[in-house]
Amino acid sequence: MAAVKQTIEHVESLEKYQHGFVTDIAQDFAPKGLNADIVRFISAKKDEPEWMLAWRLDAFERWLAMDEPEWAKVHFPRIDYQDSYYYAAPSQKKGPASLDEVDPEILAVYEKLGIPLKEQAVLAGVEGAPRYAVDAVFDSVSVVTTFKKELAQVGVIFCSMSEAIREHPELVKKYLGSVVPVSDNYYACLNAAVFSDGSFVYVPPGVRCPMELSTYFRINAENSGQFERTLIIADKGSYVSYLEGCTAPMRDENQLHAAVVELVVMDDAEIKYSTVQNWYPGDPVTGKGGIYNFVTKRADCRGDRSKVSWTQVETGSAITWKYPSCILRGEGSVGEFYSIAITNGRQQADTGTKMIHLGANTRSRVISKGISAGKSSNTYRGLVSAHPKAKGARNFTQCDSLLIGKTCAAHTVPYIEARNGSCVFEHEATTTKLSEDQLFYAMQRGLSQEEAVQLLVNGFVKDVLQELPMEFAVEAQKLVAISLEGSVG
Amino acid sequence: MLHIENLRAEVDGKEILKGLSLDVPAGEVHAIMGPNGAGKSTLSYVLTGRSGYDVTGGTATLDGEDLLALDPSERAAKGVFLSFQYPLEIPGVPALTFIRTSMNAQRKARGEAEITAPAFLKLAREHAAALKIDFEMLKRALNVGFSGGEKKRMEIFQMAMLAPRFLILDETDSGLDIDALKIVSEGVNAMRSPDRGMLVITHYQRLLDYIKPDKVHVLAGGRIAATGGPDLALELEREGYDKYARAA
Numbered sequence: 001m002a003a004v005k006q007t008i009e010h011v012e013s014l015e016k017y018q019h020g021f022v023t024d025i026a027q028d029f030a031p032k033g034l035n036a037d038i039v040r041f042i043s044a045k046k047d048e049p050e051w052m053l054a055w056r057l058d059a060f061e062r063w064l065a066m067d068e069p070e071w072a073k074v075h076f077p078r079i080d081y082q083d084s085y086y087y088a089a090p091s092q093k094k095g096p097a098s099l100d101e102v103d104p105e106i107l108a109v110y111e112k113l114g115i116p117l118k119e120q121a122v123l124a125g126v127e128g129a130p131r132y133a134v135d136a137v138f139d140s141v142s143v144v145t146t147f148k149k150e151l152a153q154v155g156v157i158f159c160s161m162s163e164a165i166r167e168h169p170e171l172v173k174k175y176l177g178s179v180v181p182v183s184d185n186y187y188a189c190l191n192a193a194v195f196s197d198g199s200f201v202y203v204p205p206g207v208r209c210p211m212e213l214s215t216y217f218r219i220n221a222e223n224s225g226q227f228e229r230t231l232i233i234a235d236k237g238s239y240v241s242y243l244e245g246c247t248a249p250m251r252d253e254n255q256l257h258a259a260v261v262e263l264v265v266m267d268d269a270e271i272k273y274s275t276v277q278n279w280y281p282g283d284p285v286t287g288k289g290g291i292y293n294f295v296t297k298r299a300d301c302r303g304d305r306s307k308v309s310w311t312q313v314e315t316g317s318a319i320t321w322k323y324p325s326c327i328l329r330g331e332g333s334v335g336e337f338y339s340i341a342i343t344n345g346r347q348q349a350d351t352g353t354k355m356i357h358l359g360a361n362t363r364s365r366v367i368s369k370g371i372s373a374g375k376s377s378n379t380y381r382g383l384v385s386a387h388p389k390a391k392g393a394r395n396f397t398q399c400d401s402l403l404i405g406k407t408c409a410a411h412t413v414p415y416i417e418a419r420n421g422s423c424v425f426e427h428e429a430t431t432t433k434l435s436e437d438q439l440f441y442a443m444q445r446g447l448s449q450e451e452a453v454q455l456l457v458n459g460f461v462k463d464v465l466q467e468l469p470m471e472f473a474v475e476a477q478k479l480v481a482i483s484l485e486g487s488v489g
Numbered sequence: 490m491l492h493i494e495n496l497r498a499e500v501d502g503k504e505i506l507k508g509l510s511l512d513v514p515a516g517e518v519h520a521i522m523g524p525n526g527a528g529k530s531t532l533s534y535v536l537t538g539r540s541g542y543d544v545t546g547g548t549a550t551l552d553g554e555d556l557l558a559l560d561p562s563e564r565a566a567k568g569v570f571l572s573f574q575y576p577l578e579i580p581g582v583p584a585l586t587f588i589r590t591s592m593n594a595q596r597k598a599r600g601e602a603e604i605t606a607p608a609f610l611k612l613a614r615e616h617a618a619a620l621k622i623d624f625e626m627l628k629r630a631l632n633v634g635f636s637g638g639e640k641k642r643m644e645i646f647q648m649a650m651l652a653p654r655f656l657i658l659d660e661t662d663s664g665l666d667i668d669a670l671k672i673v674s675e676g677v678n679a680m681r682s683p684d685r686g687m688l689v690i691t692h693y694q695r696l697l698d699y700i701k702p703d704k705v706h707v708l709a710g711g712r713i714a715a716t717g718g719p720d721l722a723l724e725l726e727r728e729g730y731d732k733y734a735r736a737a
Contacts, residue, residue, distance in 0.1 A: 440539050441577040445591035445647065446565040446598065455590055459581025459630065 030087035036060060039193050042087050046162045049169065055177070059192035062183040069186055072350040073379045073411060074319045076292065079256065084225050086194045135160060135199045135215040145199075147211065156209050156240075157202040161229050164200035171202055175233055179262035179300040179327070187258040187321075188296040191227045195260065198228035203238040203269075212469055214243040217257075225256035232262070234269035236303065241272040243472055254282075254318060259295045267303030267330065272311070274468050275324075276476055279316035284345030284374060290318025297324035301333035301362075309336040310353065311467045313476045315483040318347060323381065325354035328362035328390075335364040338467040340476075342483045343376030343408070352382035352413075357393035357423065366397040369461045372408035373484055379410075384425055385417040393423040401431040402460050404453070404484065454481045490515040490686040491536075491655055496547035498535045505531040507711030508547065513655075516683040520697055521690045522722060523708035524730040529690045530574060532708070533659045536688075537571045538564050551655055565591075566598035568654030572644040572661050579631040584643060585613060587631045588650050595651065616649040620676050637664030645676040656680065656687045662696035674699030694726040709733035 030041045039060050043053040068079075135145040135158065151158050157168060165172050182192045199215040217228060234240055257279060263271050282290025293316075299308035310324040326335030337353035355364035364384065372378040378401065386393040401410035412429050434456060442452035457480060458465070465473050465480075491513040498506040505528045513519045523529050534542045536549060538561040549556045556564055579587055593603045604612075617624050620642055632640050641661055648656060658677065662670055677700050681687070689700055697705070697719065705721040707714045707730070714733040715721065 435577075436540070438577045438579065440561065441573065442579070442587075442591070443561040444537050444539075444565055444571050444573075445587070445651070446562050446595035447591060448560070448562050448594070451562075451590070451594060455582055455587070456579065459579055462581040 028087075028089050029085050032085055033082045034084070034086055034194070038086055042194055042196065045087060045089070046165070048162075048165055051169075051173065052165055055182070056193050056195075059182045059189055060194075063186070063189040063193055066183065066186045066189055072321050072381070073377065073413075074321060074348040074350050076254070076319055076348075079254075079292070081190075084256065086225060086227070087196060089196075135213075136218070151209070151211075151213075154207050154210060155204040156207060157200065158213055159200055161195070161198040161200050161231065164231070168200070168202070171233065172200070172231070175231055175262065175264050176229075177262075179264060179298050180260050180296050185296060187294040188260050191229060191258050191260045191296070194225075195227045195229035198230040198259070199232075199242075200230070201232040201240060201242065203232075203234045203240045205236040205238060205266075207235075207238045209238070209240040212241050212243060214245065216245045217259075225258065227257075228259045230259070230261040231264075232271055232273070233264045234266060234271045234306075236266045237268045238266075239270045239272075241274070241469060243274040243276070243469060245276045245278070254290060254292055256292045256294065257317075259297075261295070261297040261324075263297075263299035263308055265299060265301045265303060265306035265308055265330075265333075268305050269303060270307040270309075271299065272309045272469075273297075273299070273324075274472060275310075275312040275314070276468075276472060276479065277312065277314045277316055277320070278479060280318075281316045281345060281347050282318035287318070287346030290347075291316065293317035293320045293322060295322040297322065298327065299325065299335070300327045301330050301335060301359075303333070304330040304359075305332045305334075306330045307334040307336075309338070309467070311338040311464065312340070312351075313464075313468070313479065314339070314341040314349060314351060315479050317349075320347075320349040320351050322351045323353055325356065325383075326364060327356045327358065328364060328393075329358045330362075331359045332361045332363075333359055334362070336467075337364075337366045337368070338464040339368045340371070340461045340464045340480065341368070341378055341380075342371045342373075342480060343378045344372075344374040344483055345376060346374070347376040349377070350379040350381055352380045354383040355385070355395055356383070357386040357390035357395070359390060361392045362390055363393070364395045366395070366399070367463050368397075368399045369464055370399075370401045370410055370412075371404065371457060371460065371480075371484070372401070372410050373404035375407045377409045377411070379413060381413045381415075383415040383417070384427075385415075386419055386423040386425075388420050391420060391422045393418075393420075393425075395423075395425045397425075397427045399427070399429040400460070401429075402457070403431065403433045450485070453484060457481075457484060490517075491549070491551055491688070492553075493536075493549045494547055496535065496549055497545045498531060499543050499545055500531065500541060504545070505711055506535065509708070509712050510547075511706065511713055513686045513688060515686050516681075517703040518681065518687040518689060518700065520700075520702035520705045520722060521688060521708050522692070522694075522705060522725055522730075523714075524734050525692070527708045527730075527734075528711045529692075529708055530659055533571055533657050533688075533690060536564075536657060537561055537569060562594065563598065565651075565653075566595045570648050570651060570653035570656050572641075572648055572656070572658045574660040574663060576632050576640040576644050578633045578635075580633050581630055583629060584627045584631040584646075585609075588613070588647055591647075592651060612650060616646055619679065620646050620649070621672055622646055638666060638669035641665055641673055642669065642676075645673050649676060649680065652680075654685055656685065658687070658689045658691075658700075660691060661689070662691055662693065670696070670699060694722045697722045707733050 030038050039056050145159055180188050183189045203209050265271055279291035279293055308326050314320055328335050335355050341349045341351050343349045353366055368380050370378040370380055380399050384395045399412050416425055439452045468476055493511040496506050496509045544557050589609055706716050
């Protein structure tokens with residue numbers, strides 16, 4: 001009987017969104033709504049210099065004149081931008097100097113999520129255990145960043161964006177908005193006006209960052225949006241691998257997450273950027289609640305032979321609108337995009353990439369695996385373009401969709417533009433249904449139905465999973481399984 | 490061993506098995522022959538519990554245990570193995586991973602410990618060599634891009650690895666050239682043992698030259714229409730199924 005009970009509990013825990021808890025923490029809010037004063041409020045809260053406030057106000061002015069994009073294959077009621085909080089932060093006087101000063105409630109949240117914030121705890125672990133530095137962003141602010149000292153020894157700057165604005169203004173001024181211009185698109189422009197926090201990374205020339213860097217985003221407050229801004233600069237010949245993870249409580253109302261991520265890559269440098277996105281997807285039956293994940297991510301391969309690799313595992317959010325892109329400016333620069341997007345219940349995802357070949361002999365590679373189950377809709381939208389100067393540009397795109405059940409949808413919308421005669425673009429696409437035949441075949445060999453689905457889906461996404469850093473690949477594999485739990489009738 | 494009594498089953502509301510009875514004692518190999526559409530594959534699917542094949546009457550037991558009450562995976566754990574007429578392709582899952590996952594799922598269901606990696610690999614090397622399967626092929630996604638013959642050989646390899654108690658071979662000879670047929674038959678014959686039963690479903694007598702059955706049954710009109718020794722297969726080869734098809 002104990003085994004049966006355990007199984008029931010296990011299944012129940014799987015069927016629920018596991019990170020849906022809310023934490024009761026004293027918080028500072030900006031007044032509800034959005035106007036120039038709110039922008040000033042946010043800037044003042046963060047002790048920002050005048051130039052930063054001017055930048056924000058300029059963005060806000062431009063945003064007012066813009067319209068929300070409607071071309072994506074997602075449907076949602078109009079967002080009332082005045083009905084949200086644009087700043088929510090755990091009440092604390094100043095940024096904590098050490099972990100001891102962080103609210104224990106917040107530390108408990110991260111512990112519950114399995115995110116190591118105690119360097120000591122990480123160091124005291126098993127020899128050879130993976131170590132990675134974490135920047136923990138709780139609602140609008142970064143609460144703690146680990147391993148800063150150790151990273152500083154090799155010259156790597158890893159801190160919150162607020163801190164970077166104060167401590168490294170020359171770098172921020174030079175690069176902020178240089179990849180995603182202020183008025184690039186509606187959500188990016190909104191972000192520029194009200195962005196709260198995020199991570200800042202600078203890797204100096206020739207340095208190979210000694211550990212994985214990661215940022216863990218958590219939305220906790222009600223009726224609030226999260227607008228984080230991340231900027232990573234890999235100077236000549238450097239290398240950094242960065243991972244972001246995201247979760248949010250289960251709430252009935254929709255919450256907006258409009259982030260901007262900018263990557264700048266110089267000559268011979270490489271950035272590997274991985275995302276495991278597990279925002280609350282909304283109620284699987286009614287579709288109520290969940291995060292609107294409207295994110296702009298772009299890498300500028302400025303240097304020759306520079307390289308960017310985006311890997312994303314998108315399992316959460318009610319709506320995902322996201323196209324991590326590469327501007328391949330430097331000669332011989334390389335862009336890669338590996339994506340797993342899973343939609344279940346009533347989720348909608350419109351995601352893909354843009355590979356913009358500007359320099360000669362630039363190469364790009366796109367592997368996208370979309371899985372739709374339940375009553376969800378999953379769209380791959382991708383652009384591959386080569387400008388007249390991009391002689392010898394090459395792209396390979398493979399875009400596979402897997403359908404589970406009869407009530408989901410998968411769409412593939414590739415755009416290809418070759419403006420010179422010497423580029424070679426390949427595009428392969430498949431759509432398959434997880435077949436009853438395959439399931440029965442695996443079950444006849446001894447697998448339960450859930451195990452059979454897991455095995456088949458893991459096979460489908462394998463090419464992408466193996467691009468993730470080892471320690472996260474296992475997590476992602478589990479997440480894939482949980483997201484599809486109960487998807488086969 | 491396998492005891493089937495008055496089994497009735499339908500697919501999409503159409504009755505295919507109409508009161509089929511059959512006994513396969515441990516240690517014996519029985520062949521099921523019959524015309525197309527007689528219900529041969531239906532029998533294999535009903536015994537393994539495929540959804541869409543609804544049992545409307547009768548019983549099927551393995552060593553006294555009711556098979557029909559179990560899920561497909563539970564039947565597999567009890568030792569029922571079906572070699573598919575059309576083996577499925579499993580993209581992205583290496584053959585070895587697929588088999589090891591299956592083996593451990595069965596072991597778990599039986600309350601046994603998982604097989605260790607070295608023990609598994611040793612076993613795989615032995616069986617692969619016996620079936621003349623290149624070990625590198627086992628690292629590729631199961632059946633993806635394999636020829637018809639390779640897929641059938643892979644079925645027998647899985648069977649050898651999982652060492653089931655009761656084997657059902659559904660048209661294992663189809664799509665095999667003569668060399669592959671010999672290798673596959675040797676693999677099957679190597680599994681004959683006093684505590685194992687086998688049901689060999691085939692349309693042609695040819696396979697039975699290699700896998701000698703103890704008994705041959707003619708399945709026609711959803712029932713066993715005749716039972717005899719190996720000679721019956723030769724007679725069917727000469728005279729066809731007309732007689733039985735008409736009688737049904």
